[in-house]
Amino acid sequence: MAATLDCGQAFRWKTYDNGISYVGVVDGAIYKVMYIDNNLVVESDSKLDVDFLINYFSLDIDYLQLQEELKKNPTLRKCVEHAPGIRVLRQSFDEVLISFVISQNNNISRIKGIIERLCEMCGEKIGKAPDGSHLYSFPSPKAIVNCGEENLSYLRAGYRVPGILDASNKLASKEVSAEMFDGIDDEQVQKILLRIYGVGPKVADCVALFGLGRFSFFPKDVWIKRAMEKLFPRGLPQKYSSIAGIAQQYIFDYARAEL
């Protein structure tokens, strides 16, 4: 479960019992997830929307089958077997965009802190965590815009604030929206995302992969670059190009642990 919820694709899941369960906020609702007898169990005070959860956790995708395909390559086999629980979540586009603007040249634990402060300041109080602390929704783009640049210094996000604001502005005005990418090819997706200040090639790849479910995108951060030099100096095998992003997530986890 940690493999999926705490592997650098989502930043708002947290465990309060040493990894037995995870509590997180997704699209304004609080969820607690755990495994009981090898079944994924989801609890929430909000009404459970099964279709939504299936989509979010990508339960409609047969990951065992997909992993078999990846494991035909011996190097990928090593990566998959290192953390076979990893799945690529289908998260909210807006949240992913803003979160990964924050991620640039930053480390995961600090990214989490900045996002937490952003939710505290601009989001809505929606309930409490197991430790009694308040939980907040991820703020709407409009709420972030209304917050203003000066107040955003509270985030201690440094030079990323203009990017947070530009992304929020473009989302709030619908100049950019998740829907506009339907039926567009990868190149166009990349081009649109790159127009947002604070979004370069790497962040665009993450947004397309994690926020649009575009599995052909392959984000190359410093860990992946290091890993690829050692594991795949000639690049990822062509036959995996349509699921490169999913392979990438296994490689990322392997690299952070072993390289």
Place this chain on the structure above:
DNA sequence: AGCCAGGACAAGT
């Protein structure tokens, strides 16, 4: 105490 982090951007070749 310093190096590094899910990098982008502008200025310089």
Place this chain on the structure above:
DNA sequence: ACTTGTCATGGC
């Protein structure tokens, strides 16, 4: 089209 310096902050 590539290379380089700079940027704010804090985790480890």
